[in-house]
Amino acid sequence: MAVNEAAYRKLTNIIDLTGHLANGRVLRELSKVLSEEAKTQLSHEFERSRDPYGTRWAPLAQERSRNKRASVRGGAMGAFARGLRTGGSSKPLVDTGRLKNSFRVQALANGFFIRTPVVYAAAQNYGYTYPARTVLTGRSGGVLGGYGLMARSVTGHVLPARPMLPEGQLGAIWSAAFKRAADGYFKELAKATTNMP
Numbered sequence: 001m002a003v004n005e006a007a008y009r010k011l012t013n014i015i016d017l018t019g020h021l022a023n024g025r026v027l028r029e030l031s032k033v034l035s036e037e038a039k040t041q042l043s044h045e046f047e048r049s050r051d052p053y054g055t056r057w058a059p060l061a062q063e064r065s066r067n068k069r070a071s072v073r074g075g076a077m078g079a080f081a082r083g084l085r086t087g088g089s090s091k092p093l094v095d096t097g098r099l100k101n102s103f104r105v106q107a108l109a110n111g112f113f114i115r116t117p118v119v120y121a122a123a124q125n126y127g128y129t130y131p132a133r134t135v136l137t138g139r140s141g142g143v144l145g146g147y148g149l150m151a152r153s154v155t156g157h158v159l160p161a162r163p164m165l166p167e168g169q170l171g172a173i174w175s176a177a178f179k180r181a182a183d184g185y186f187k188e189l190a191k192a193t194t195n196m197p
Contacts, residue, residue: 024109026189027109027110028107028109028110029185029189030182030185031107031108031109031110031111031112032107032112033181033182033184033185034107034112034178034181034182035105035106035107035112036105036181037177037178037180037181038105038112038114038174038178039103039105039114040177041173041174041177042100042103042105042114042164042165043100045164046093046094046099046100046164049091049092049093049094051162051163051164052163052164052165052166052170052171052173052174053163053166053171053172053173054171054172054173057092057093057160057162058092058160058161058162059090059092060090060091060092061157092162093124093162098118099116099118099120099121099124102116102117102118102121103115103116104116114165121164123159124159124161124162124164125161125162125163125164125165126161126163127158127159127160127161127162128158128159129156129157129158129159130156130157130158130159131156132153132154132155132156133153133154133156134151134152134153134154135151135152135154136150136151137150137151137152
């Protein structure tokens with residue numbers, strides 16, 4: 001009985017590929033690929049001011065100077081002379097880039113997780129209502145050069161939710177991105193397996 005050489009090679013390649021799937025290497029590598037794609041998608045959320053499902057983030061409540069003290073102490077030119085940037089962005093969560101650049105993605109053997117050390121990340125992601133309160137402010141100088149305290153009321157305000165990560169369902173945007181990344185990985189794996197001796 002004659003053996004079809006091409007069919008035999010294909011079968012051998014399939015057996016090799018299933019061996020890679022069974023040993024856990026593929027799952028580890030796929031987790032790394034998907035974790036990198038998650039970091040890319042997270043970056044897109046900030047660039048496009050939208051959540052993972054495509055809904056635009058709430059706009060800023062008002063235009064503001066990024067450095068209010070600089071504006072008070074000599075305006076834009078005074079801030080420029082001291083090396084401070086003024087103006088800020090009209091897009092939410094991008095003035096300093098601190099939150100956007102703080103996310104760390106770690107691939108595990110069977111998945112990945114995303115974390116940030118920035119304390120205000122949860123308030124930005126889920127929204128937060130700041131209560132009205134009374135604060136004490138200090139004032140020095142005056143006629144006798146002493147120090148005094150003044151109480152002043154601060155009105156409460158609502159920080160709107162600006163979701164950065166999907167919860168529950170991935171949604172169409174992240175799902176499509178993960179599918180593209182996984183398809184690319186499996187194509188490369190299949191190509192590498194078929195080129196093996």
